[in-house]
Amino acid sequence: MSDATDPYVLAQAAAEALLAALGVTRLTTAIVLGSGWAGGAADLPFEAEAQLADLPGFSKPVVAGHGGSVRLVRTGSGEAAALFNGRTHLYEGRGVAPVVHGVRTSAAAGARRLILTNGCGSVNPALVPGQPVLLRDHLNLTGATPLVGPRFIDMTTPYAQSLRDLAHRVDGTLPEGVYAQFHGPAYETSAEVRMAGILGADLVGMSTGLECIAARELGMDVLGISLVTNLAAGLAPNPLSHAEVMQAGNEAIPRLGSLLRGLLDRL
Numbered sequence: 001m002s003d004a005t006d007p008y009v010l011a012q013a014a015a016e017a018l019l020a021a022l023g024v025t026r027l028t029t030a031i032v033l034g035s036g037w038a039g040g041a042a043d044l045p046f047e048a049e050a051q052l053a054d055l056p057g058f059s060k061p062v063v064a065g066h067g068g069s070v071r072l073v074r075t076g077s078g079e080a081a082a083l084f085n086g087r088t089h090l091y092e093g094r095g096v097a098p099v100v101h102g103v104r105t106s107a108a109a110g111a112r113r114l115i116l117t118n119g120c121g122s123v124n125p126a127l128v129p130g131q132p133v134l135l136r137d138h139l140n141l142t143g144a145t146p147l148v149g150p151r152f153i154d155m156t157t158p159y160a161q162s163l164r165d166l167a168h169r170v171d172g173t174l175p176e177g178v179y180a181q182f183h184g185p186a187y188e189t190s191a192e193v194r195m196a197g198i199l200g201a202d203l204v205g206m207s208t209g210l211e212c213i214a215a216r217e218l219g220m221d222v223l224g225i226s227l228v229t230n231l232a233a234g235l236a237p238n239p240l241s242h243a244e245v246m247q248a249g250n251e252a253i254p255r256l257g258s259l260l261r262g263l264l265d266r267l
């Protein structure tokens, strides 16, 4: 593979551009905001902002409600954290490398921890719309992987216990669940939702798992938090709509805001 197309080399170039745009020399933390999370993060004070489309290897997100910027925010101990508003999804058809480019860029910029958030459907009737859920594990049902070649990384504990403990200290009521990543963009059939439940999933979505794999390869500690925005297909009386997803996000804004603030404060 030539340097020009090596995703790790591209991430290094993007990291240099990102650090220059944000005016810092390194990051310690990256946070990716998924569907429904932007409102919760809107009030976090930030010191600088860059447009993703201006950085090597990034393109503008295509979904309404998925922004295209990255902000510099501070942890409680004053460390630099990059807050990515929006992500590239596998269903956009650009391949896996663009899906994990933000993760690799963050790692190349020094980040050792990654907080991945998403909006998702619930397969578990106890997890209702508006509920944030910590990921305990995931099922990668995409048939894809960001890793190429003999990169036999350990995935026994994809989501760091230390970061889950931290999140439980922020909010002692947070449940944990297993997230199944589907390729999308179609939502699941009722049979696929039943399948996911039988396989051990509590949540279904279209992100996060592949990014977690890319982060683990680079030694990052990962925290995954899903916002349940809808009951998975077949569990609700009405068909799924993107409007319902946005509405659940809007109603959860205060809770997601204090969760993000509480996590950052403790880092």
Ligand code: 8IG
Binding pocket: 035, 119, 120, 121, 122, 182, 184, 186, 187, 188, 204, 205, 206, 229, 230, 231, 232, 233, 240, 245
């Ligand atoms: I937001 O019900 C959101 N994203 N696969 N299924 C899948 N992805 C989702 C869902 C859902 N809700």
